[in-house]
Amino acid sequence: MSAARVAICGAGFGGLAAARAFGERLSRLPPVGEVLLIDKENYHLFQPLLYQxxxxxxxxxxxxxxxxxxxxRYxxxxxxxxxxxxxxxEKQNVMLESSSVGYDYxxxxxxxxxxxxxxxxxxxYAAGLKTLSDAHQIRGQLLLAFxxxxxxEDPVRREELLTVVVIGGGPTGVELAGAIADLTRHVLRRDFRHIDPTKARILLIEAGPRLLAQFPEKLGRIAEYRLKALGVEVRLSSPVQDLGNRSVILAAETVRSANILWSAGxxxxxxxATLPAPRDRSGRLLVLPDLSLPGYPNAFAIGDMVSIPGVPAIAPAAMQMGRHVASLITGELSAGVIPPEKRPVFRYRDKGMMATIGRSTAVVWIGKAAFNGLAAWLAWLAIHLVFLxxxxxxxxxxxxxxWSYLTYGRGARIILRSEAARSPTRHKASTSSSADG
Amino acid sequence: MSAARVAICGAGFGGLAAARAFGERLSRLPPVGEVLLIDKENYHLFQPLLYQxxxxxxxxxxxxxxxxxxxxRYxxxxxxxxxxxxxxxEKQNVMLESSSVGYDYxxxxxxxxxxxxxxxxxxxYAAGLKTLSDAHQIRGQLLLAFxxxxxxEDPVRREELLTVVVIGGGPTGVELAGAIADLTRHVLRRDFRHIDPTKARILLIEAGPRLLAQFPEKLGRIAEYRLKALGVEVRLSSPVQDLGNRSVILAAETVRSANILWSAGxxxxxxxATLPAPRDRSGRLLVLPDLSLPGYPNAFAIGDMVSIPGVPAIAPAAMQMGRHVASLITGELSAGVIPPEKRPVFRYRDKGMMATIGRSTAVVWIGKAAFNGLAAWLAWLAIHLVFLxxxxxxxxxxxxxxWSYLTYGRGARIILRSEAARSPTRHKASTSSSADG
Structure with missing residues (x-):
């Protein structure tokens, strides 16, 4: 019998953790299985630092x-x-653009x-932040606006350009608003002659009554207080009614801005949605306790595409699911198939959640402990370095x-043409493909 | 009297050296002049490392x-x-896309x-290498080809993808071919399962009888020998007859390749060409000995757009010209205008030329001294670090x-969508804007 093939689709935190666990486990076994990892990119993206x-x-x-x-090495x-x-x-196939591949798991x-x-x-109208290309686009758009x-010469246009609106007060929105405040208050401060970047308006808009809804209320309040201290205008209970070209329409006001960023969902x-499996209201898959799809014991789903009560959509959860599935499948490859109901059940071990707010504070929530300030910020730095x-x-x-901490500098302050080209607020001058000056 | 305005057009090596020299000199003078530096990018590009x-x-x-x-700070x-x-x-104006600005110099x-x-x-058909966007495109194209x-599954297509042709045997072509050889021989060596990157074919094509035509003949021969040792096929006296989609047509053969790179001119x-000034056959401006344009004593030209016998088109020459012009203009701003024929004459001080060939050798030519090997390579590294x-x-x-030297790794092995999108050899799968896997 030839080795069984495991197909892993996606090399995010979950897929990559699964692949590494397979690699470690399979290297200690006779040749029972081989793994194919498929991704449309050639890189794994460490999304928690994407806002940087x-x-x-x-x-x-x-x-x-x-x-x-x-x-x-595997x-x-x-x-x-x-x-x-x-x-x-049914046929146990993954269809790819260039061909298709069969799988056992x-x-x-x-x-x-x-x-x-x-x-x-x-x-x-509003740029999202999920991919590297998104991040490059936002960088180009922000720097180009300044x-x-x-x-x-037009004061109305200048104000639009110097207004940044971040929509969505979850961890990404909070981190983005804080980092943009640092950028305008410190990094760009002395670089211009006709404008004062420290006067740039930064708004963080949240539909719900507080920031960081997944965190304890106290941390949400602290994040709000710290962002306000950085000069960010925080608008709570302000669902966006509509977006237009350079405008954000709220119930109470319309904000004109050339830099509208979206981290609301x-x-x-x-x-x-194409899978024959039950889903929750937000479209996430409802899996069995072993993480397999109902009726398909050899197909598993992990990470942000899965809905499990009490398990947040964060990297540690996806990684734990990936390792659970790799352990379960390698067990079956060496010891024989087990029906889903007898398989080990996935249990989430809460490793906490955290978010930074600007250059020297953060909020951290681990189990019953909630803390903030410099210690939380140092914990944030250490944990992100370890997991990178x-x-x-x-x-x-x-x-x-x-370097950034000591000098208030930023290492990647460059506007690439391809970034600006995607921007809806682009200026023709900067996206022309002909070379000059 | 208000301060005179100096407009510098372009922030390459020459323009930036001029701006810095103005900044230093003007800070020691009463407010006699102000400088406007115009560039279409927001960054200065250190072109000698672009091939990396x-x-x-x-x-x-x-x-x-x-x-x-x-x-x-200026x-x-x-x-x-x-x-x-x-x-x-005539009117002393620079026309910009968004407006126009007047100047005194x-x-x-x-x-x-x-x-x-x-x-x-x-x-x-062939990607040039002069801008950051060019470099990103070549990186995406090369990595995507592997x-x-x-x-x-198609062996003919595979061979096309695993063939890289560099056209032009000057310093850029030599450095590019050497770095690509390192990439395929070392960096990518163990990363694939179905192909062997070390078997990739790399051709360096030069119309003239030897490599590095600007260098002493001995160094050209050494570069050729070293590149061949890295597995590069060097074709001398082989002018390109025509280029097509994935094909390079020479007198003796037609090479099929999905990666055609151009460093030939x-x-x-x-x-x-729009300036009212005499030009040489290659279109470069013929300036007076003080670097001003004939008939326009307040307009100067420096760097690669200028033709001066005995002065090569390299960064040190452009920087020397920039400083010469800044010194001359600040002198006039504080002491009064001098006719061009009485101004100080630009004299090029030869700082030599150098090129690397792969990961531990280089050729260096300074005045009468020509050397190569490890010492030349270390000199190359040191000088580029100092000038960065x-x-x-x-x-x-x-x-x-x-890191690269010790581990044979490369730090930026990522394919960005926007890079691949410009590539003529792109595959649809990788340029789609929809997200997956």
Missing amino acids: VATAGLSGPDIAIPIRSILR PQITVRMDRIIGFDL LVLSLGAVTSYFGRANWDQ EQAERT IIPHPLT IGFRNKVIVLFQWT | VATAGLSGPDIAIPIRSILR PQITVRMDRIIGFDL LVLSLGAVTSYFGRANWDQ EQAERT IIPHPLT IGFRNKVIVLFQWT
């Missing part, structure tokens, strides 16, 4: 690690860069994408952080 | 430094990010762009080099 790429603190390659180099693992277009769970870890709640065109404000990857993959990346990120 | 971005050794931001932060200097569309030397430092010798469509080769920036602007950038580049 968007605000010019880190370069893309600092947090994007080639999947092949991470998994190079001979049982093959990596394939390809786009997944569908699944046939399937691990679905497709993650989530930005959701605009089904509102047409909102994606044209350049344009510096050269415009995510939904499971679109392919999730690759020694080279750790060293560079640590150096960039130290 | 193209081959995934460095990130873009490692060698792209924000112009505003370099010049922040209050007399204003930076403007804008696109220059023309000049009116003009410093033209627009640099050069890739030249395909006027052959239509060749830019579609991914595509790994998944294709540059021409002065297109706006050079910014302490942060020096530290990061030094770390990346050390």
Whole structure:
């Protein structure tokens, strides 16, 4: 009998944790299985630091690690860069753009994408932050807005350019608003002659009554207080009524802004809806306690595309699910198939949640403990460095952080043409493909 | 009397050296002049290391430094990010896309762009390497070719994907071919399952009888020998007859390749031809000995857009010209106007030329001394670190080099969507804007 094939779809936190666990376990077994990891990108993205790429603190390659180099030492693992277009769970096939591959076990870890709640065109007006390309676009848009404000003679236009609106008061929105405040208050402070970047208006807009809804209320209040101290205008209980070109319409006011950023919602990857499996209201898969899909004992789903009561949509949960599934499947490969109801049940071990607010504070919530301030910030730094993959990346990120902290500088303050080209607020001058000056 | 305005057009090596020299000199004078530096990018690009971005050794931001932060400490200097569309030397105006600005003195430092010798469509088939966007495109294209080769079943297509052709045997072509050889021989060696990257074919094609035509013949021969030792096929006296989609047509053979890179020629920036000034056969401006344009004593041109016998088109020459012009103009601002024929004459001080060949050798030519090998390579590293602007950038580049040398790794092995999108050899799977896997 030839070795069984496990197909892992997606190399985010869940898929990559599964692949590494397979690699470790399979290397200690006779050749019972081989793993194929499929992703449309050639890199694993460390999403928790994505907001720092968007605000010019880190370069893309600092947090994007080639999947092949991470998994190079596991001979049982093959990596394939390809786009997944569908699944046939009956025939046990994954359809790829260039061909299709069969599997014996399937691990679905497709993650989530930005959701605009089904509102047409909102994606044209507000930039999401889920991919490296998103982060580069936001970076280009923000930096270009200051350049344009510096050269415009029109005061109305200048105010629009110097207004940043972040929609969504969860961890991403809070971290983004804090980092943008640091950028305008410190980094860009002395660089312009006609505008004062420290006067830039930054709004954080949240539909609910407080920030960081998933955290204890006290931490939400602290985040609000700290952001206000950085000069961010926090609007609570302010659902967005509509978005337009450079405008955010709230019940109480309309804000004109050339920089509208969206961190208000995510939904499971679109392919999730094509699977023959039950889903919750937000479209996430309802899996059995072993993480397999009902009726398909050889197909598992993990991470942000799955709904399990009490398990948050964060990286540690996805990684735990990935390791659970890898352990379960390798067990079956060596000892024989077990029916889903007799398999080990996935149990989430709460490792806490955290968010930074600007350059020297953070909020941390671990089990019963909630803390904030400098200690929380240092804990945030340490944990993100530990979990960032690759020694080279750790060293560079640590150096960039130290440098930024000491000098108020940012290492990646560059506007690339391809970034600006995607921006809805772009200025023709900067996206022309002809070379000059 | 208000302060005179000096407009510097372009923040490459020449324009930036001029701006810094103005900043230093003007800060020691009464307020006699102000400087406006105009560039279409917000960063100064350290072009000598561009080939390392193209081959995934460095990130873009490692060698792209924000112009505003370099010049922040000079209050007399204003930076403007804008696109220059023309000049009116009679009315003393620079026309920008968003407006126009007057000047009392003009410093033209627009640099050069890739030249395909006027052959239509060749830019579609062969990627040039003059801008950061070029480097990102080449990086995406090269890395994607290996991914595509790994998944294709078609042996002809695979061979096309695993063939890299570098056209032009000057310093850029030699450095690029050597770095690509390192990438395929070492970095990617163990990362694939279906292809062997060490078997990739790399060709360096040169129309003339030897490599590095500007260097002494001995160094050209050494570069050829070293490249061959790295597995590069060097074709001398092989002018390109024609380029097509994935094909390079030489007199003796046609090479099929999905990765055609162009480093065979540059021409002065297109706006050079709009100036009312004499030019040489290659379109470069013929300036007076003080670097001013004949008939326009307040307009100067420096760097790669200028033709001066015995002065090579390299960074040190452009920087020397920039400082010469800054000194001359500040002198006039404080002591009064001098006619061009009585002004100090620009004299080039030869600082030598150098090129690396792969990971531990280089060729260096300084005055009468020509040397190569490890000592030349170390000299190359040291000089490039010294001239790279910014302490942060020096530290990061030094770390990346050390890391790459010790581990055979490359820090920026990522394929960005926007990169691949420009590639003529792109695969649909990788440029789709919808998210998956």
